[in-house]
Amino acid sequence: MWSMLIAEASAACQPASPASGQTVTCTDAQPTGYVAPAAATGLTVSIQPGATIGSQQTSAGTKPSFTNVRVNGTSIINNAGTIGNTAPLNRDNFGVNLAGDRSTLNNTGTITLTAPAGNTTTRVYGAYSSAPAGSQYESTTVTNSGTIAVTQNGNGLACPLKSGPP
Numbered sequence: 001m002w003s004m005l006i007a008e009a010s011a012a013c014q015p016a017s018p019a020s021g022q023t024v025t026c027t028d029a030q031p032t033g034y035v036a037p038a039a040a041t042g043l044t045v046s047i048q049p050g051a052t053i054g055s056q057q058t059s060a061g062t063k064p065s066f067t068n069v070r071v072n073g074t075s076i077i078n079n080a081g082t083i084g085n086t087a088p089l090n091r092d093n094f095g096v097n098l099a100g101d102r103s104t105l106n107n108t109g110t111i112t113l114t115a116p117a118g119n120t121t122t123r124v125y126g127a128y129s130s131a132p133a134g135s136q137y138e139s140t141t142v143t144n145s146g147t148i149a150v151t152q153n154g155n156g157l158a159c160p161l162k163s164g165p166p
Contacts, residue, residue, distance in 0.1 A: 012051065018043055026081065032056045035070045041100060043075040047109065051081035055089065065092040068111075073100025077107075079146070084112040091122060095148070098129040101137040107146045117153040124150045126160040137163075 012030035015022065017037055023044045026034060031054040036043055047053060047069070059065040068083045075098075083095050095111040098104075105127050115122040126148035129140040140163055152158035 013045070013053075026051045026053060028052075030054060033066075033068045033070075035067060036072055036075065038072065041073045041075060043071055045069065045071060045075065045077045047077070047079045047081040047083070049080045049109070053081065053083045055085050055093065058094075063091050065094065067094045067097050068113075070094070070097040070099050071103055074102045075100060076104045079105065079107045079109040079111065082110045082112075084110070085114060089122075090116060093122070093124045094128045095125060095150075096127045097125075098127065098140050098142075101131070102139055103129065104141040105143070107142070107144045107148060110147045110149075112147065112149045114151040115153050115158065122152070123157040124152060124159070125162045126150050127162070128159075129163045 012028040013024050013026040013034045018024050018040050020040050021042045026047045029052050033054055033056040053068050055066040055068045057064050058067045066089045069077060077096055085093055093113050095113050096105050111126045113124040115124050127142050131137045142161055148160045150158040150160055
């Protein structure tokens with residue numbers, strides 16, 4: 001059973017609750033990250049220079065996950081800003097989660113995540129895509145001319161780019 005905690009987006013990324021096919025523009029600090037509504041596909045998320053995107057908890061339980069930016073199928077993220085966790089978080093940390101088939105990340109900015117010191121179960125991913133169990137995506141594209149950096153301070157997993165099961 002999956003459960004999700006989604007915090008409402010702040011004014012830095014607008015519109016906060018887009019419909020499919022809309023453009024979301026992030027221009028300032030978005031400390032709670034940006035997670036697209038579950039039904040919204042085909043979004044273009046434009047993170048402008050000077051914008052900073054933090055993270056939010058996106059699953060609960062004893063092994064919670066944290067995500068900075070997540071979109072659904074056929075969506076595009078254009079990052080020219082900064083995506084990162086300002087305070088290392090326990091468990092799974094996803095800088096950009098391309099949670100849908102045929103999604104794209106174009107990164108000219110910075111994506112930086114750090115795991116807490118000494119943690120043996122933390123996984124950090126700069127850009128991540130994983131199809132639901134028993135299926136696969138047709139394609140996921142990452143174009144990077146910026147920085148994608150992850151730091152693992154324990155015995156967990158650190159992957160700048162990951163496609164497949166966690």
